[in-house]
Amino acid sequence: MEKILTFLLVSISISYMWSFSTIFNPVRNFVARIPVIKYPMICPECSSFWFGLLTCLFLYNPFQGTYPILLSVVLGGLITHLIASLIYKKLL
Numbered sequence: 598m599e600k601i602l603t604f605l606l607v608s609i610s611i612s613y614m615w616s617f618s619t620i621f622n623p624v625r626n627f628v629a630r631i632p633v634i635k636y637p638m639i640c641p642e643c644s645s646f647w648f649g650l651l652t653c654l655f656l657y658n659p660f661q662g663t664y665p666i667l668l669s670v671v672l673g674g675l676i677t678h679l680i681a682s683l684i685y686k687k688l689l
Contacts, residue, residue, distance in 0.1 A: 600659035601659050601676075603657065603659070604652065604653070604657055604658075604659045604673065604677075605676070605677065605680055607652055607656065607657055608645070608648055608649040608652040608653070608673070608677040609645065609649075609677060609680060609681050609684065611648045611652060612641070612644055612645040612648040612649070612677065612681055613641075613681075615644055615648060616641035616644055616645075616685075617641070625638075625639065641681070641685050642678065642681060642682045642685055643678075645677050645678050645681035645682070645685075646674045646675065646677065646678035647674065648677065649673050649674040649675070649676065649677025649678060649681075650670055650671065650673060650674030650677075652673065652677070653669065653670045653672075653673030653674060653677075654670050658670065658673060659673070660672055660673060
């Protein structure tokens with residue numbers, strides 16, 4: 598259980614920093630000019646899925662060994678997206 602909580606803290610904090618901090622404004626403005634990745638990366642709830650997926654793929658995967666690698670990465674993205682959506686709806 599502590600592995601999943603650690604994963605959620607890492608992935609949601611990365612997603613929150615990307616979505617709401619002013620230090621990433623130039624990068625977000627650059628990404629907003631690219632039509633293919635504009636919509637999945639500008640929306641805070643959508644970007645939480647992608648950052649959860651990338652966190653699970655490159656940094657920390659608490660589901661490794663329990664599920665196949667592809668399923669565990671997608672599961673990490675979905676869990677991050679669901680929890681971040683609940684948090685963001687309360688904050689915004």
